Amino acid sequence: MVLEAVLSGFVLALFAPWIYKVGRGAAGWILALLPIGIFIYFATFVPPVAEGETFVFAQTWVPSIDISLSFNVDGLSLLFAMIISGVGALVIIYAGGYLAHDRDINRFYVYILMFMASMLGVVLSDNVITIFIFWELTSITSFMLIGYYHEKPESRTAALQALLVTGAGGLALMAGLVMMALVGGSWEISELLNRGDVITGSSLYVPILILVLAGAFTKSAQFPFHFWLPNAMAAPTPVSTYLHSATMVKAGIYLMARFSPALGGTQTWTVVVTSFGAVTMLLAAHMAWQKKDLKQILAYSTVSALGILTMLLGVGTHAALEAALVFLVVHSMYKGGLFMVAGAVDHEAGTRDIALLSGLRKAMPITGAAAVLAGLSMSGIPPFFGFVGKELIYESTTEFDMSAILLTVFAFLTNGLTITAALLVAHKPFFGSKLSAPKHPHEAPLTMWLGPVTLGTLGLLFGLLAGWVGEFLIAPAVSAVQHHQTEVHLALWHGFSMILLLSLVTIAFGVLVYWKHEVLGRWFAPSNVISKWGPEQWYFWSLDGMLGFGRWQTRLLQSGYLRNYLLIIIFSTVGLGLYTLSKYNVFSQNTIFRPIDVTSYEFMFMALIVASAFVVTQVRSRLAAVAALGVVGYGVAIIFVLDGAPDLAMTQFSIETLSVILLVLVLYRLPRFIQFSRSRPKKITEITAALAGGGFMALLVLLVTALPAQSRLAPYFAENSYKLAHGHNVVNVILVDFRGFDTMGEITVLGIAAVGVFGLLKLRLDKTRQTDTPPDVLTTQHQSADVFPVMEREQS
Amino acid sequence: MTSVILSTATRYMLPLLLLFSVFLLLRGHSEPGGGFVGGLVAAASFAFYAFAYNVKQARRALRINPRVFIGVGLLIAVSSATYSLFLGKSFMTGIWTETEFPVFGAIGTPFIFDVGVYLVVLGVILTIVFSLAEGEQ
Numbered sequence: 001m002v003l004e005a006v007l008s009g010f011v012l013a014l015f016a017p018w019i020y021k022v023g024r025g026a027a028g029w030i031l032a033l034l035p036i037g038i039f040i041y042f043a044t045f046v047p048p049v050a051e052g053e054t055f056v057f058a059q060t061w062v063p064s065i066d067i068s069l070s071f072n073v074d075g076l077s078l079l080f081a082m083i084i085s086g087v088g089a090l091v092i093i094y095a096g097g098y099l100a101h102d103r104d105i106n107r108f109y110v111y112i113l114m115f116m117a118s119m120l121g122v123v124l125s126d127n128v129i130t131i132f133i134f135w136e137l138t139s140i141t142s143f144m145l146i147g148y149y150h151e152k153p154e155s156r157t158a159a160l161q162a163l164l165v166t167g168a169g170g171l172a173l174m175a176g177l178v179m180m181a182l183v184g185g186s187w188e189i190s191e192l193l194n195r196g197d198v199i200t201g202s203s204l205y206v207p208i209l210i211l212v213l214a215g216a217f218t219k220s221a222q223f224p225f226h227f228w229l230p231n232a233m234a235a236p237t238p239v240s241t242y243l244h245s246a247t248m249v250k251a252g253i254y255l256m257a258r259f260s261p262a263l264g265g266t267q268t269w270t271v272v273v274t275s276f277g278a279v280t281m282l283l284a285a286h287m288a289w290q291k292k293d294l295k296q297i298l299a300y301s302t303v304s305a306l307g308i309l310t311m312l313l314g315v316g317t318h319a320a321l322e323a324a325l326v327f328l329v330v331h332s333m334y335k336g337g338l339f340m341v342a343g344a345v346d347h348e349a350g351t352r353d354i355a356l357l358s359g360l361r362k363a364m365p366i367t368g369a370a371a372v373l374a375g376l377s378m379s380g381i382p383p384f385f386g387f388v389g390k391e392l393i394y395e396s397t398t399e400f401d402m403s404a405i406l407l408t409v410f411a412f413l414t415n416g417l418t419i420t421a422a423l424l425v426a427h428k429p430f431f432g433s434k435l436s437a438p439k440h441p442h443e444a445p446l447t448m449w450l451g452p453v454t455l456g457t458l459g460l461l462f463g464l465l466a467g468w469v470g471e472f473l474i475a476p477a478v479s480a481v482q483h484h485q486t487e488v489h490l491a492l493w494h495g496f497s498m499i500l501l502l503s504l505v506t507i508a509f510g511v512l513v514y515w516k517h518e519v520l521g522r523w524f525a526p527s528n529v530i531s532k533w534g535p536e537q538w539y540f541w542s543l544d545g546m547l548g549f550g551r552w553q554t555r556l557l558q559s560g561y562l563r564n565y566l567l568i569i570i571f572s573t574v575g576l577g578l579y580t581l582s583k584y585n586v587f588s589q590n591t592i593f594r595p596i597d598v599t600s601y602e603f604m605f606m607a608l609i610v611a612s613a614f615v616v617t618q619v620r621s622r623l624a625a626v627a628a629l630g631v632v633g634y635g636v637a638i639i640f641v642l643d644g645a646p647d648l649a650m651t652q653f654s655i656e657t658l659s660v661i662l663l664v665l666v667l668y669r670l671p672r673f674i675q676f677s678r679s680r681p682k683k684i685t686e687i688t689a690a691l692a693g694g695g696f697m698a699l700l701v702l703l704v705t706a707l708p709a710q711s712r713l714a715p716y717f718a719e720n721s722y723k724l725a726h727g728h729n730v731v732n733v734i735l736v737d738f739r740g741f742d743t744m745g746e747i748t749v750l751g752i753a754a755v756g757v758f759g760l761l762k763l764r765l766d767k768t769r770q771t772d773t774p775p776d777v778l779t780t781q782h783q784s785a786d787v788f789p790v791m792e793r794e795q796s
Numbered sequence: 797m798t799s800v801i802l803s804t805a806t807r808y809m810l811p812l813l814l815l816f817s818v819f820l821l822l823r824g825h826s827e828p829g830g831g832f833v834g835g836l837v838a839a840a841s842f843a844f845y846a847f848a849y850n851v852k853q854a855r856r857a858l859r860i861n862p863r864v865f866i867g868v869g870l871l872i873a874v875s876s877a878t879y880s881l882f883l884g885k886s887f888m889t890g891i892w893t894e895t896e897f898p899v900f901g902a903i904g905t906p907f908i909f910d911v912g913v914y915l916v917v918l919g920v921i922l923t924i925v926f927s928l929a930e931g932e933q
Contacts, residue, residue: 646828650820654836658921661843665928726892726904727825735830736906736913740888743909744873747916751866754920758863761927 002057002071002124005038009117013110020106028096028447031109035089035116042073042081049078050472052485056126056190066187072126075476079325080123080254082473083332087246088116090336090451095238097447098343102236108148112242115141119247123254128177128187135173135215138248139166145239146232158231161539165228166218173215173255179208180262193261193483200266209263212255213272220252220306223280224535230299231536237343240295241451245302245335250328253309257324261483264316270402273314278410281307285417289513290521294342294352294425298335301378301421304414305331308393311407315400318478322488323392325477329469330377330389330459337374337455338425341367344448345429350439354424358432363441366449368430373456375426377463379419379510380503383492385462385469390415390506394499412506419510420517427514466490567685570693577696581703592702602642609635622667630660647731799848806848810857813841821914826901831910835917842918843925851929862926865919873912876905 012034020027045055058070073081092112099105118141121134140163147159183202184192192199199205216222221229232244243249256264256273263269281304288300305327312324344367346352349360361368373384380390393415397408435441443449462469470490479486494500513520559565581587598606612631619625633656640649717730717738727733735743817838824830846854855861880889892904 647830647833650828651833651836654833654840657840658836658843658925661840661847661925662928665925669928725890725906726902727906729824729826729828729830731828732824732830732910733906735832736825736910737890740877740906740909743913744877744888747873747913748870750920751870751916754866754923755863757924758927761930 001041002055002073003059003069005041006071006117006120006124008034008038009113009120013113013117016109016113017106020109025096025100027106027109028093031113032089032092034113035085035092038120039082039085039089042078042085045073045078046472049073049075049476052476052479054190054480058126061130067129068127068188069130070126070188071124072190073124074480075473075478076254076257076480077123079329079473079477080250081120083250083329084116084119084123084247087242087332087336087455088112090340090454091238091242093447094241094340094343094451095236097445098238098347099236104148108145108236108238111141111144111148112238115145115243115248119251122251126189128181128189128192131189132170132174132177135219135251136167136170138251139163139170139219142166142232142243142248145243146235148236148239149234152234154231155234158228158234162228162232164543165225165539169215169218169225172211172218176208176211176215179204179211180259183208184262189258193259196262196265196483199262205263205266206268209268209272212259212263213276216252216255217276217310218252219255220249220310221280221303222252222276222307222310223283224538226280226284226303227534227536227539229303230296233293233295233299237295237339237346240299241336241339241343244299245339246332249302249306250309250332253306253313253324253328256310256313257321257481260313260316260481264313270314270316274311274400274402274407275314277307277309277311277314278407279307280304281311281414282410283307285414285421286524289417289420289424289517290524292353292355294345294354294429295339297354297421297424298339298342301418302331302335304418305335308411308414311411312393312396315396315407317396317399318482318486319392319399320396321478321481322474322490323389323396325474325481326385326392326470326490327389329462329473330386333455333459333462334374334377334386337370337452337459338378340448340452340455341371341374342425344444344452345441347448348444349429349437349441351437354428357429357437359430359435360437360441361430362435363437364430364443366453367444370449370452370456371426371430373459374452375422377456377459378422378426379507380415381507383460383463385459385466387503388463388466388490388492390503391494391499394502398499408502412502412509415506416509417513419507420513423511423514424517463492466492563686567689570689574692574696577700581699586703586707592699592706594706599642602639605635605638605642609639622670623664626660626663626667629663630656633659647729802844803848806844810841810845813844814838817841817914821910824910825907831913832917835914836921838914838918839921839925842922846925846929851926855926858922862919862922865915866923867919869912869915869917869919871912872915873909876908876912879905 012031016027016031019030023030049055054072054074056070056072058068061067061069092109095105095108095112099108102108115138118134118137122131122138125131125134143159143163146162147155149155180192180199181187183204184195184199186192186195199208202208218225229244229249233240235244260269264273284300284303284307288297288304291297291300309324309328309331312320312327342352344364345357345360348364348367349357351357377384377386380386393411394408397411398404400407467490470488474490475486475488478488609632612628612635615628616625616632619628633652637649637652637656640646640652717734721727721730721733725733725737727737817834817836819834820829820837821831821834822829824834842854842858845857877888880891881887883889883891885891890904890906892902894902896902
């Protein structure tokens with residue numbers, strides 16, 4: 001049943017364009033029924049899972065290599081699945097309004113549904129290979145979605161960047177997962193989690209950890225891989241809401257949480273994960289408040305939130321895990337809501353630049369209210385759920401046994417700057433006495449405020465019902481991460497404590513920075529020079545380096561002259577062949593210098609072949625050379641006839657005929673006959689190549705025919721051709737039955753080659769028609785060395 | 797390129813060569829022949845036709861775009877190989893009829909596979925020959 005829930009997204013994606021054709025404006029509402037259904041389905045799991053049950057659904061897929069479609073519903077995967085389907089429904093409805101006038105909206109629905117299904121697959125999979133496949137599917141669908149506005153170069157660059165960064169991490173992850181499975185002795189994740197001791201004790205533990213974390217850090221945009229996420233804001237806002245705040249970027253967090261029973265608990269884990277998370281959260285929070293674009297502020301504050309989550313998973317105590325899961329829910333709600341608000345503002349007011357916006361609450365009261373709800377939760381103001389989250393974060397950092405003070409300072413600064421970012425997004429555009437916006441703003445349609453209002457209200461409700469949420473959603477998830485049953489008691493009010501004081505100071509600090517953000521921004525502006533030399537620049541350098549290397553080696557290897565390729569092929573074949581033969585003692589009197597019976601007519605045809613081959617090299621006309629070459633081929637075919645291979649002969653005759661036809665056709669396209677090898681050294685090289693190639697083949701034939709046939713295949717085929725395959729013609733039976741699979745591959749290749757030839761010729765025809773110049777084969781071959789995907793980029 | 801001898805000869809050769817190619821295809825399983833060589837002969841017959849007249853007329857004589865043959869041929873080949881899966885046997889197991897038909901003998905999936913090969917070869921060669929030849933006109 002879980003399998004169907006996961007795959008249903010892919011199935012619906014297939015039909016989405018038709019549903020859009022029929023439903024038009026209502027298509028978003030119709031398509032959202034699926035995620036709503038999935039959400040309700042998973043909601044039914046909440047009570048039993050809260051009592052400590054887990055559900056496993058397994059379906060064999062590739063049993064020979066232990067890959068199964070097994071899914072595991074426990075507290076952690078359930079929490080993620082509900083976020084994915086719940087936010088998914090709201091985003092699809094939202095997109096129906098946001099992209100209403102976009103001509104590619106049906107394509108958007110296809111991608112987003114496929115993404116949702118892949119993401120559900122990631123969080124529910126219980127098999128190492130299956131989770132990896134779904135993981136990669138999220139990268140690919142994310143590539144499609146970021147590049148949705150494919151006519152804009154910055155969208156394409158951002159899409160490629162996200163794909164390359166997360167894709168590279170994905171490869172590392174695969175290596176890490178496979179190693180972990182081999183060390184742990186199982187491909188099922190639930191089994192691996194029971195063998196944490198074996199994995200952490202193994203000598204491969206550190207490599208496994210590095211590789212798995214590389215996957216998680218790239219996906220969840222941890223420093224120094226964080227730069228792709230702000231760039232991914234080139235995507236339409238519904239995508240940013242869904243992928244880049246609520247779900248996909250949390251896949252890395254999910255991965256770390258899921259595998260922490262197997263990989264966590266060691267000092268290496270704590271130090272590495274905590275410090276990466278801590279650096280990311282502070283750095284990104286510092287970047288966030290200096291941005292002017294609503295989506296950029298939100299993007300950096302998302303990176304910061306992901307840093308907080310990573311840091312908490314690194315600390316790994318019960319309090320930290322509690323904090324991580326609460327904050328995960330909090331963040332998905334407020335950040336999803338704020339992204340939708342930013343999109344609505346952009347849509348209705350015409351800009352996302354906060355400097356140009358103020359007083360929008362008068363024109364957009366509902367959107368403004370939603371922004372305030374989300375902003376308050378983001379700032380951690382009681383009684384919002386965000387307050388619970390922030391208290392828990394402080395609780396876990398102050399108890400961190402390695403360096404509580406340093407980590408708490410990091411957390412304090414991050415939380416304070418997060419409040420500044422919240423004010424910039426939720427306060428700055430909506431408040432202020434005078435209404436200002438580039439175009440006349442009005443309230444967003446229902447589709448576009450439904451999402452943020454729902455999420456904002458939930459942020460408040462969850463805060464008020466903190467105890468209930470803790471018992472039913474957070475406790476099972478914490479139990480899953482800790483890998484044993486545990487209890488969570490959340491409460492809004494913890495009494496007067498140091499932590500409450502810290503929360504109050506944090507709010508004051510955040511408000512202070514917001515109040516003075518323009519002055520402070522000018523102070524800190526010079527520090528942004530660093531980003532010019534930062535990780536994103538390394539990415540572009542390595543990309544340029546790779547392309548440069550590609551160009552260099554292509555120029556080195558691809559001269560564009562057929563005769564060079566032929567020389568290389570012939571000499572390396574002869575050299576490698578002779579080297580191999582010399583290792584076996586096969587050159588002897590019996591093999592090479594032995595009498596061979598040649599009949600007079602065989603000799604006649606041989607002389608004919610040799611003579612016409614010589615003619616080929618001497619004539620000055622291409623047509624004559626082709627004809628002479630045809631004679632060589634027919635001569636060989638006659639030898640086949642004489643030696644009792646009618647099938648081969650027949651094929652050879654047809655092939656020769658067709659080759660002559662094709663060559664004649666091709667000749668028209670070639671430039672006039674040019675003799676390249678005029679100089680003596682060149683001639684000598686070519687004669688050597690010809691003699692070496694011919695001599696080597698003759699030697700090979702002599703050797704092969706002299707050695708005793710040891711094949712068991714030939715007698716087998718001869719014996720069973722009629723018995724098993726109803727055919728007397730062994731050659732044909734081999735082709736269509738015994739080795740039919742090969743033939744299938746060959747005809748497929750043939751077909752593709754024909755389509756390729758067709759494409760190349762038609763493309764060239766069109767070009768010549770435009771420029772009206774005769775095609776010149778030699779020069780076009782040179783140009784082909786420069787045909788590379790042109791990577792556009794934009795650095796801001 | 798206009799030659800009365802070639803064009804007259806081709807007019808009579810085309811049906812004969814086509815018949816011969818089908819003959820090769822049908823007998824292939826037990827006597828020299830087969831789908832590959834049959835496809836080559838059939839392709840050659842149309843290639844000659846294109847030479848003797850022109851590509852346009854050759855296309856008209858063929859009636860169907862040669863690229864279609866590639867797709868149809870591959871589809872037939874794959875279907876013949878998949879058929880055994882439905883009988884619970886592994887992919888590409890040869891399945892033969894019990895009864896013997898006149899001319900054909902027993903018909904089996906390998907024969908149908910060979911028909912696919914025939915069509916693919918015919919389609920591939922004609923696609924290439926026609927595209928090349930069209931460049932000249």
